[in-house]
Amino acid sequence: MANPPFKPGPPFQEQQAPYQPFPPVELGANSGLPKQPDFDKDKQFYSAGYPIHISQSSGLVKRCEPVITPQLLISRYLKGIPLAFPNGDSYSAEDVKDQIVLATNEVEIMCKITINREQFTDKVPFDINLYKSFIFLKTEQNPILAVQSVEIVSSDGYNVFKIPGAWLEPSNFSKGIVNVVPILGAYSVATGGGVGAYGGIPYLNVFSSLTFVPGFWQIVYQTGTSKIEGQYPVVINDLIGMTAAINMLSVITNMFLTTSQSLSRDGIAQSSSGPGPRMYLPYIEELKAKRDILAGKIKATFATKFLISNI
Amino acid sequence: MRLTSVPIINFSDINDFQTGSQWTIRATDPNTLYYQLFDLDNQNTASPASYYPLNGGFFNAAIQTLPQRYIPGVGTSNQPFSMTVTFPSLSVGKTLTFNATPDPYDGSVWSITLPGYTNTAQAPASGNVIFSLTQGTSTVTWVVSNMVAVENTNQGCC
Numbered sequence: 121m122a123n124p125p126f127k128p129g130p131p132f133q134e135q136q137a138p139y140q141p142f143p144p145v146e147l148g149a150n151s152g153l154p155k156q157p158d159f160d161k162d163k164q165f166y167s168a169g170y171p172i173h174i175s176q177s178s179g180l181v182k183r184c185e186p187v188i189t190p191q192l193l194i195s196r197y198l199k200g201i202p203l204a205f206p207n208g209d210s211y212s213a214e215d216v217k218d219q220i221v222l223a224t225n226e227v228e229i230m231c232k233i234t235i236n237r238e239q240f241t242d243k244v245p246f247d248i249n250l251y252k253s254f255i256f257l258k259t260e261q262n263p264i265l266a267v268q269s270v271e272i273v274s275s276d277g278y279n280v281f282k283i284p285g286a287w288l289e290p291s292n293f294s295k296g297i298v299n300v301v302p303i304l305g306a307y308s309v310a311t312g313g314g315v316g317a318y319g320g321i322p323y324l325n326v327f328s329s330l331t332f333v334p335g336f337w338q339i340v341y342q343t344g345t346s347k348i349e350g351q352y353p354v355v356i357n358d359l360i361g362m363t364a365a366i367n368m369l370s371v372i373t374n375m376f377l378t379t380s381q382s383l384s385r386d387g388i389a390q391s392s393s394g395p396g397p398r399m400y401l402p403y404i405e406e407l408k409a410k411r412d413i414l415a416g417k418i419k420a421t422f423a424t425k426f427l428i429s430n431i
Numbered sequence: 432m433r434l435t436s437v438p439i440i441n442f443s444d445i446n447d448f449q450t451g452s453q454w455t456i457r458a459t460d461p462n463t464l465y466y467q468l469f470d471l472d473n474q475n476t477a478s479p480a481s482y483y484p485l486n487g488g489f490f491n492a493a494i495q496t497l498p499q500r501y502i503p504g505v506g507t508s509n510q511p512f513s514m515t516v517t518f519p520s521l522s523v524g525k526t527l528t529f530n531a532t533p534d535p536y537d538g539s540v541w542s543i544t545l546p547g548y549t550n551t552a553q554a555p556a557s558g559n560v561i562f563s564l565t566q567g568t569s570t571v572t573w574v575v576s577n578m579v580a581v582e583n584t585n586q587g588c589c
Contacts, residue, residue: 159522168588177587184589186557186580190452213452221576236558237521342521346589349520350557350581353589 152273152280154241154340162266162342165290169265169346170353172294172421186350187224188357188364190216196358197365197407201400205375211368223364227356230363230415233262233422235356237344246336251327254289255300261343262423264293268340270300275335295424298339345422355418362411366404373400433472434501436562436575439465445536455580458554461547464516464579468539468564469498502538509566516543516562518555518579527555557581 167173171183188196190213194203204210211219228235240261250256257270267288272280289299345353352360379396382389395401440451442465456462474497504512514531534540548554560578564571583589 156523157521170589174588177585179585179587182586184583184586186582187577189580217452217577239521348583348589351583351589
């Protein structure tokens with residue numbers, strides 16, 4: 121069954137958000153509920169998602185690819201490493217695929233980013249100091265690819281006031297920052313952009329007497345590291361691959377039980393020794409160190425590590 | 432009954448194909464994508480049994496089991512039957528749904544045909560694929576994660 125058009129989420133019922141306000145808000149101008157995104161029309165900066173702010177690419181350097189495959193994971197990080205265990209178990213392609221799913225989720229939490237394009241709805245508080253700084257709004261999720269709406273919406277889903285899309289400044293979307301710059305809209309009024317869409321400036325002045333209001337601005341936006349669905353930056357795949365490899369190696373290395381063996385018979389003896397369970401620990405440590413550095417760089421690229429405000 | 436789909440690559444005819452972990456396609460190329468249905472709740476031990484060990488070998492390893500293939504539309508209560516394959520998308524109008532066609536010689540093998548897309552934004556995206564099978568009045572739906580990888584021509588940015 122198709123979704124009612126005002127409901128959030130992809131067009132499959134089981135993937136929708138579990139809560140809808142009651143009584144239901146009628147679809148129409150008064151509805152402040154998130155609508156299904158239309159990425160071609162939602163407000164965004166005129167550049168790709170990765171590299172940040174790139175507007176044209178020669179294509180000579182590969183920076184994007186589909187999600188890492190089991191074959192690619194083994195080729196990049198696990199060459200020469202046995203994926204079978206003494207008891208007959210082994211990592212199948214499906215098992216490796218599952219490890220990639222686990223690692224993808226780990227990376228999202230670790231870097232506080234959304235890898236694939238998803239839609240979110242935040243309620244950001246009203247802060248008079250941030251309000252005076254061109255309504256500086258920081259979203260919970262990073263990096264923003266497109267903003268569908270910035271509105272004042274009542275807790276039961278009714279739209280009170282919507283900020284025109286022309287006022288939204290998209291150049292800091294990649295850092296999870298939305299600014300409202302009505303001056304630019306006012307200029308376009310002067311150049312014939314029309315008055316109706318920009319009639320809210322006097323309305324915004326009303327709020328200057330407030331200091332702090334929780335859950336004031338409702339922002340509906342899409343985040344992700346790529347504007348092309350299903351494409352991941354190579355560095356993200358690198359991080360996913362390393363995380364999956366570390367998880368798999370942690371299991372594999374414990375299968376090397378013995379550190380030394382000796383065999384003697386009738387005066388002839390042979391002995392050997394090895395690292396035992398520490399077999400792959402140096403490689404794991406190396407991967408962990410590299411992963412931590414890369415995770416830090418990715419966080420710095422796709423998110424803001426700090427927020428300055430006036431308290 | 433929990434069905435799943437296994438992608439088929441290098442399909443020549445019903446006696447000559449290989450299964451893979453995912454389809455890899457190029458966004459602008461026309462493609463016929465094949466897959467085979469399996470029932471995850473109907474696991475049989477080693478089919479054909481003579482090819483697998485009778486016990487788990489050392490350390491009591493589990494005996495290898497394989498899900499049985501599933502042929503839709505068997506029996507009068509399962510008529511009529513049809514199947515769709517969906518490539519989901521977050522955006523309005525970008526979700527692509529195709530009607531699948533069963534192989535005339537093996538009803539567990541199905542295929543869909545993708546046209547060549549001149550605009551890569553209209554092509555399916557890499558990731559999960561959703562299958563929906565209707566038999567009589569019953570419809571079952573399942574998702575196969577990361578079943579398709581789509582390569583783009585310009586890989587310099589995304």
